[in-house]
Amino acid sequence: MIPEELRLVVAIVLFVFTYVGMLVFQKYRPWIAVGSAIVFIVTGLLPIQKVWGAIDFNVLLMIAGTMGTVAMMIESKMPAYLADLILERVPNVKWAIVMLALFAGIVSAFIDNVATVLMIAPIALALSKKLNISPVGMIIAIAVSSNLQGAATLVGDTTSIMLAGQANMNFADFFIYQGKISLFFIVEIGALISAIILLFLFGREKGKIERGEREKVEDVVPTILMLSTVVLLIVVSLLPIELPSTINGIICVCIMLIGLIYRAVKTKSAKSMLMPLKAIDFETIILLFGLFLVVGGIAEAGVIDALAEFFKTLGGGDLFIIYTIVVWTSVILSAFIDNIPYVATMLPVMATLGAAFNNPTVLYFGLLCGATLGGNLTPIGASANIAGIGILRREGYEVKNKDFLKIGIPFTLSAIIPAYLLVWFIFGIWF
Secondary structure, three states: OOHHHHHHHHHHHHHHHHHHHHHHHHHHHHHHHHHHHHHHHHHHOOHHHHHHOOOOHHHHHHHHHHHHHHHHHHHHHHHHHHHHHOOOEEEEEEHHHHHHHHHHHHHOOOOHHHHHHHHHHHHHHHHHHOOOOOHHHHHHHHHHHHHHHHHHOOOHHHHHHHHHHHHHHOHHHHOOOOOEEEEEHHHHHHHHHHHHHHHHHOOOOOOOOOOOOOOOOOOOOHHHHHHHHHHHHHHHOOOOOOOOHHHHHHHHHHHHHHHHHHHHHHHHHHHHHHHHEEEEEEEEHHHHHHHHHHHHHHOOOOOOHHHHHHHHHHHHHHHHHHHHHHHHHHHHOOOOOHHHHHHHHHHHHHHHHHHHHHOOHHHHHHHHHHHHHHHHHHHEEEEEHHHHHHHHHHHOOOOOOHHHHHHHHEEEEEEHHHHHHHHHHHHOOOO
């Protein structure tokens, strides 16, 4: 066992090695996190009796359940059908790009960002081939828009699910929280402003769009299941009774299981259940599992309290300055590092720091907005961006940094500045 006077130092060193290891060896991030968690437990930094409580099973279940249901919805071609309906109603390429980006944003408010890019990018590719134009700008716009809207709802992104778990927020809280407009509307205002920026950036693309044949929806049941997930999450959030802490995760997994059974009955084959299960990102789930334990370990060792005190000192004890530091530090860091481990680490810090001002909400929301939107600054800042660029490269298109930055920078600033101001005015000044 580690002596009491060395616990803080050892925990910090172990955490730094863990984080550096995840940055350098990105392919092995889940196993590095789990390995570090084991070290925290073995050394006694995380007492064995507190291991179970450190894991947020609600978050893990929600991620697994929604990913499986989303995979079935994508396979049904419903999103592609909806995109075709949109393209039939726009006058030219400029508006097609903006509307596809907005559609990607709306979809990603309820579906994983990478999955959104994977389902909408092929539509953009097909459109660019018909019009004989480069799809690079179009797919970048789709990627950054999908990343933006991840913070809009509880199921929009892994980081949103993590925030909900930390702050005990339900689905409805993302729309109205503490009697005020919440993240959904704040993000949508940023989305509208960023759409205007896209109209300006693609102002020269005025070619007419030829009407093609609509994609056919193969099965409406997956869409019904996805809508049922959202409706049930809303319903349980409004019930006046206390429910299990894992209720949201249970709902998501149960609806996915209904979908799996439906597939097996429809196809008369149990093998058909494998596709949605394979679509679940188990690496992210394992990564979060390990990170929950690591964060629990550093919290037990006093690192979280030390970080909170550091931020408080850095901001001179002024909540607005601290909030500003949190938002813009998150924007910059998330432009280069994965926001999942960053948010997992910082949420408990925001809780401790916010408690000192009796207002953790403004710091929670500032962290989420900065960490989510900051990923759009660079090609490597968000998984959606990486997925979009990967699709373009497979199609033979070279994506230069300047191609991304000329869209990513103005798009990010047009979204984060309104969010930064609104969160403060709504939950800082009027708290």
